Amino acid sequence: MSVAVLEKPAAPGGGMPARRAVLRWAWRMFRREWRQQSIVLGLLAVAVAVTTVGLGVAANAPSDASRFGTANYILTVPGDQVDGLRATFGTIDVIRHGAKIPAPGSTGGFDRRDQDPTGPYGRSMLRLDAGRWPQGATEVAVTDQVAEAFGLHVGDAWEQRTVTGLVENPLDLHDEFVLGQVAEPDHVDVLVRSTEDKVLGNPQAGASVQGRFGDAGTSSILVLALATIGLVFAGLMAAAGFTVLAQRRLRALGMLGAIGASHRHVRLVLLADGLVIGAAGALTGAAVGVAAWIAFSPRLEEPLAHRIDRFQLPWTPLLVAVGMAIVTAVVAAWWPARAAARTPVVAALAARPAPPRPAHRFAALGAMLLVAGLAALWQSEHSRKWLILIGILATAVALLLLAPVAVAAIGTLASHLPLASRLALRDLARYRARSGAALAAIGLAVGIAATIALTAGVTVAKAAAPTGGNVPANEVIVWLSPDRMNGTIPVLTAAQLADKRAQVDALAAELHAESVLTLTGAAMADMPLDHGGRAVVVLGIPEPAPGRPGMTGYSDEKTVPVFVATPELSTHYGLSPAAGTDVLTRKANLDGYDLIHRKRGAWDPVLQPAALPDYTSTPTVLLTEEGLTRLGLTAMPVGWLLQAPGALTAAQIDRAQQSAAAAGFGVESRPTGADEARLAVWATTSGVAVALGVLAMTVGLIRSETARDLRTLTAAGARRRTRRAITAATAGALALGGAVIGTACVYLALLAWYRHEVHWLAHPPIPELTAILVGLPLVAYAGGWLLAGREARVIARQPLD
Known part of the structure; x- marks a missing residue:
C-alpha cells in the first residue's frame, strides 16, 4: 500500500x-549585548520619566476650573435676578456673594458665599475638610485662613452663627471665603454651559459675561513637544549606537545573508533590537515616572495652590509619550538596518563599511525644514502656540538633517592637518551616519543652552537700555491688584484708600523715592462688581481667537493701559488739555484699538498729542475729564508710580516686592536681568556638560568601532601620542562642529522670533558664547587627549563576532 502526501510549497522568503x-536570533543577540545598549536604554527611560512627571504637573496646574467649575460661562448680575437666566439656559448653578467680611489687620476682606455643594457645575469647587456642610441661615463653614484670622473651630459661635465645618476650594487653595446663606447678595455669579451665540444673544440688563476659552490640553501638548525634543536627542544617540552595533555585527549579518536570508530578514534583526530596547526603556521610564509622581506630588500642592490626586495622571498623553519613545528607538534602528541590509554579502563578510551617501540630499530636506520652522516662528507673533511648537520642532529636525553636511565639511579639512588629526577627521567622514547623529545630538544640546543664553542677553540689554521697556530703571509701579490693570481692581472706601497710601509711602521711604504719583483708571459706573472690584478700561487690538473661527480676542501683550489725566499727572508731565479733547497720547492715532471693559458703542475720540514717556506700563494714553463724561466712565485709583533718584538694584526690588506682597499689592519694575544672567550661566554650564557627556559616549563608540585600525597603527609602531591625538581630534572636531551648527540655527530662529526688535540681538552674551564656541572644543580636545592613549592588550588577535 502506498500513500501519496501533497507537500505544501514553502512560502516566499521562508514565511513566518x-x-x-x-x-529568536535577534533576541539572543540582545540578551548577550544589552550592556552595549545601556546608554540608549538609560536615555529613553530618563526622557519618559521626566515626561511623565511633566505631564502630571501640567495636568494639575492652576486653571479656570477654579472659577468656572465645569461650566464655560459666568454671568455676573447685580442683586438676585436669576429667574430670566434659568428660563433661558435651563440648568444653571447660582453662587451668591454678600458683602465682604473685613479681615483683621488688613484693608482686604473675605468673600461671603452662598453655593450649593452639589451644584451641577460648581461641585468641584468645594471640598469639606472637617465637620459638615452648613444648613439653614444660622450655620456657616469657613476656610482655614478665615478660621485662623478669627480663631475659629468647628462648633464655635461666630457672628450669631455656628461654624459647622472647614471647607476649601480644592482647585484654588488661595480662595478664602465663608460659606453660608446670603439673604441680600451684592451680586450673583451664574454658571452656565452653553454656546457663545446663545450667551451673547440673550443679554440681561446689567449682566457681565466671562467666557472660558482656554484650551485644556495646551499644557500637555507643550510638555509632549518638549518631550519630543528630548526623544529626538535620545534618538540621535540611539542612531549612533545602532550604527556601531550594525557595523559590529556586519560579519554575522553577512553570514545570515549567505545562508539565504533576504534583505527584509536582515533589517528585521536590527529593527527587533530597536523595538525591544525602545519598549524596555519606555516602560521602565514610565514606571519610574509614575512612582516619582506618586511620591512627590503631595509636595507640589502648596506651590501650585491646588489639590492633587496623585493617581489621576493624564493617561492618554502618557501612553502617547511611551509610544513616541518606542517609535524613536525603532526609527533610530531603521536607517542602520537599511544600510546593513543593502551591504553586499561579500563586503559584509569582510566587515567593509558601506560608502557614505551624498550629504546634499539631507541638506536639501534640512534646508526646507529650517525655512519652514523659521517661517512658523516669524508668523507666530509670540502668541500662536501651534506655530511656535511647529517652528521649534521643524528647526530641531532641520538640525538633524544638516549634521551630515557639517561632517562632510569637517572631512574636507583633513588634508590640511597633521597625520593623526587627518586620520580622525577622515574616519568621521567615512562613518558619516554615526558621526552625523552624534554631531546633531551635540548641536541640539548646545542649541538649547545658546537659546537661553541669547534670550537672557536680550533681557539684560533691554534692562540696560535708556528708553523703551515697561518702566524706567528708577521707577516702580505699585498696583492695587496683583494682576495690574488686566484684572479686577478693588473698590476702596476713603479710609481704606488712606491706609493703602500710608503703606505705599512707607514703601517709597524704603526706596528713597523722590515722588509718589497716584495712577487713576476708568471703569463703568453701572457695571456689577466682580468680587468687590471692577475691571478698568484698557486699549486692545482685536485678533483671531485661537480655536474660535470667526471670533476675536485680546492678548495681554497687545493691551495698553488707559489712565485718567488727573491734575497731579498733568502737572507732573506738563500737560494742558485743550477744550473738547478726549485723549492725550504720544501715539499718532488709535486706529485699530478697541476700548475694552466698557459698553459697546462708537469709539472715535478726539486726540491731542502729548509728550508722554515711551514705556508700555507708564501713562501713554490719558483720558480727560471730558472724555470720561462722554464715555460714561468713572475714575478710580489703580496704583501709584514711585520715582527714585537713581536706578533701582535687584536687592531693592526684591525687598519692595516682599513688602508689597505682604500688603496685598502688586509691584512692577524694570527687569534688571540679574536672574536671567544667572539662568544663562547655569544653562550654558549644563549644555556644555551634556555635550561633553554625548562626546564621551560617542567617542567611545567611534574608537571601539575603529579598534582594528588602532591595532594596526600600534603594530606599525604608532606611539601613545598618536593615539591620543586621534581621539582628541575626534572629540574636538565633533564639539566644534556641534557648537557652530547649533549656535547658527539658534541665531536664525531668534532672528525670526525677534523680527520686530532684531537690534536687541546685537548685544550677545560674550562669556556664554565664548564658553560654547571656544571652551567646549578645547575641553573636548583636552579630555580626549587625557583619557586616551592606552595601548590595546591584544594586537594580533581579531575578536570573534
Missing part, C-alpha cells in the same frame, strides 16, 4: 518560520 527564527 523564517521570521520567527530571525527574531
